[in-house]
Amino acid sequence: MLRIRGGKVYDPKNGVDGVVKDVCISGGNVVTDVDGGRVIDGTGLVVFPGGVDVHTHVAGAALNFARGLIPEQHRNAHPIVRDHIRRAGIVGATPTTFATGYVYAGMGWTTVNEAAVPVLSAKHTHEELRDTPMVDKTCCVLMANNEILLDLIEAGDHERVKHVLAWHVWAAKAYGVKAVNPGGVEAWKFGGDAKKLLEPVPGYKTLTPADIVSGMARACDELRLPHAVHLHCNNLGAPGNVSTTLDTMKALEGHRAHMAHLQYHAYGGDDWLTFRSESAKIAEAFNASPNLTCDAGAVLFGTTVTITADGPWQHLLYQLTGKKWGNLDVENETGCGVVPYVYKEKNIVNAVQWAVGLELLLLIDDPWRVSLTTDHPNGAPFWRYPEILHLLMNADFRKEQIARLPEKARSRIILDQLTREYTLGEVAVISSAGPARALGLEHKGHLGVGADADVAVYHAEKDVTKMFSHPRYVIKGGEVVVEEGELRQVVEGSVTAVKPAYDPEVEEFLRQLFQQYYTMSFDNYPVTPDRVHGLQVNELN
């Protein structure tokens, strides 16, 4: 039993905005009152529900491939020295599994959604998640370039699309469905891409990316998945991609969707020389579409590594940077590319990207629909989130940073015109309550009775970066894991998977195609429940 006494509580879901009150915890949940037990003096402290990351890459074959590609970055990264509770590790742009848990919790974040899992290597993703302590986990299975699914969408067999999707969600022990560059990754397997939303995907007669987007969004809605289709739009990162993104919003036809790392999809200009921000257009359309949620995918200057299932984009980035490049094609379902990258303040394109992330966070008027992310590690590693909060909460600080950008970049952004400053209540929304709602995780992101007892207690100070980097206390599942800014104990997290209902006949349909086109036995394809550590199943009817 635990009582956090007299802290200033921010619990937006329950309409609590900076009210001094007690938070009581018993048996891993928030309760109305406790009699006895430990008391933490919260006087002068700020109490938040634990952070929820709606889109991050913390486990899986692609990330692990990236780890292998950047030993020179690890050498300069922060090491974690083994002690009586912690295992050794490396932080940096691609933290090792144990380090990932320590660093997220050390920052007050207690739930993460791994955004990209191919079924073929889902067993591996779950192996890594098992070794990622301190946080509760969910993941999204990659489907928008799955050849079996694409054939069904092209044939207009929507009923079966639904069953195939449902089968794969459960097979991967996933929570949601991810679409990455719909059709584009499939085309990349012969070196192509799918940049135009309404033109057929190379290799298909009629199937367009728009068909894939709408087909999947509709199926996710009809299956009543708690999280909408998690959508990485076509044409990521390219100058002028604003039109593709707007077309995608239209193609959804009112179905729910979570638009991932929207920053990378809000650019104007005809080429790299005329590259500019189009965040205003995107935010306007987004504000008018209540069916959508998004995350920022903000960029911070510095060294990182980009990892995405968007293979063709990574090949372009390799050609642009001339740096290392890794590519993986995952049989008939997806692919991935890895390119180490440095975002430079003096680079006009990078400066615009930096501004666009912040602009979207400031222009989207409903904080419940935009979550704080960097598309870790693509825009910046997740442990730099506090720096973004600093930029959002302090317009003067933002101005100072804008003044450092090249003049050409300043003329292509609108960040200098935005005076909005985030309140602590709004920060609690974009870092916890909002992403929990977008994911449909009812026990996360709030401090109402019955919620999971994941709490972050910060010391309010002017230096926002410092405040959010070093919480005074973190409570995970009712256990005090961080005290006085130090990790005091390591706890395991759960993995929540969704089991949608599907027609068992779909298994025989898949088996035949699978045995023909894949290289492993169909029976070895799904992740068996015993391989998932701390599995909690959300069964849908």
Next chain:
Amino acid sequence: MKNRADLIIYWGGNPAECHPRHFTKYTIMQKGRFIPNGRKGRTMVLVDIRETPSAKAADVFLQVRPGKDFEVLTALRAVVKGQRVDAAAVADTGLSLDQLTDLANRMKACRFGVLFFGMGLSMTRGKHMNSAAALTLAAELNAFTKFVAMPMRGHGNVTGADVIMRYTTAFPFGVNLSRGYPRFNPGEFSTIDLLVRGDNDATLVLGADPGATMPQPAIRHLSQTPTIVLDPKVTHTSRLAKVHITTAATGITAPGTVYRMDEIPLPLKPPLVGPYPTDEDVMRRIREAAERKAHIAA
């Protein structure tokens, strides 16, 4: 590969003998979604220093002079890019400029090319420079068509070890934890170098047989210091070790997970029951015993 690859190149490897299922399960013999005719729809090239049994399966066999792979790869990169290459310099590698031009043309003209490289490339003169040249060649070919490269790994679950080392320590091999955190320096911390220099004072060997494959000074060090071997059978290393513990054979009498060369994990279901404990069980018991001992000492 199975569904798309119309050009398959093996370089410095002998899949017919070392990876006997590779041809039939993954590459040349398979019919694929976009290769409906199977073997007839694919071209196989073998590059090696000698005519191994794999050459029989190949449409084109290119015999390179030993130790000249790096030169061949570099010249090939130049030919691919349309740069001028000195025919006399190429001749020194055992191949002719015409042969290289023909290979370059095939590479650029295919729809989906694969370059598999084996230890005949990665472990001979030039070592990682050879691998880097092969990977760069494949990367550069993507300016013309789709091209991928993949190493043909050694026996056992070497890929699995590599994968798990990466997510727990950030590095694939050659990791030193003596300072309490992972440091990586191949050539300094890799097993063979530690043993040859005699840096370590005890060795635990799990699922490997360094006593059969490593150079003499390394083997001597293993025999002169406490060496513990966990293996289903008595190996060369067991004979020079202080302790050999027989463990269950994974996939035969013990369950487990093995990683394919493309890092896809496969579950193993044992068909037989055996009397021996698993590697994991032995390691756990050793750790528990060590902890008990430390506790008593304290």
